[in-house]
Amino acid sequence: MELLSVSLGAYYGDFTVAAASENLTASQGKALTVLRRGPAAMRALADTMTCDASNMTGIIDRLEKRGLVRREASASDRRVKTVVLTAEGERVTDAIRSRMRATQDGLDRLSDQDRDRLYTLLERVFISQPAA
DSSP states (O other): HHHHHHHHHHHHHHHHHHTTTTTOOOHHHHHHHTTOOOOHHHHHHHHHHTHHHHHHHHHHHHHHHTTSSSEEESSOOSSSEEEEEHHHHHHHHHHHHTTTTHHHHHTTTTOOHHHHHHHHHHHIIIIIIOOO
């Protein structure tokens, strides 16, 4: 647990500095990263980021003003707003990732096989949660 905590702290610090280089807060950068996986409803985005919906609205408002995201009405329910990453948002997300040198340098020290193993293990721990 301790090593996982240290690892995540190092990643978060690296990410925060990289996001700041694009004049974004860590929360704004995280929202862009989540949206890089695909559009998301505001409620789902708030749940994924484990923050209050009102905080999510403020984060998205600021990203939208910079042209990094846009809101669209959901095709299935016009009352639901879906947030979509713009081309500029994709560019900024890529720039943040490319500036995460400490993280990249650490991963570069692993062989392809070790990176695949790490991915598989992290997926088993955090993604493949058993049904309750």
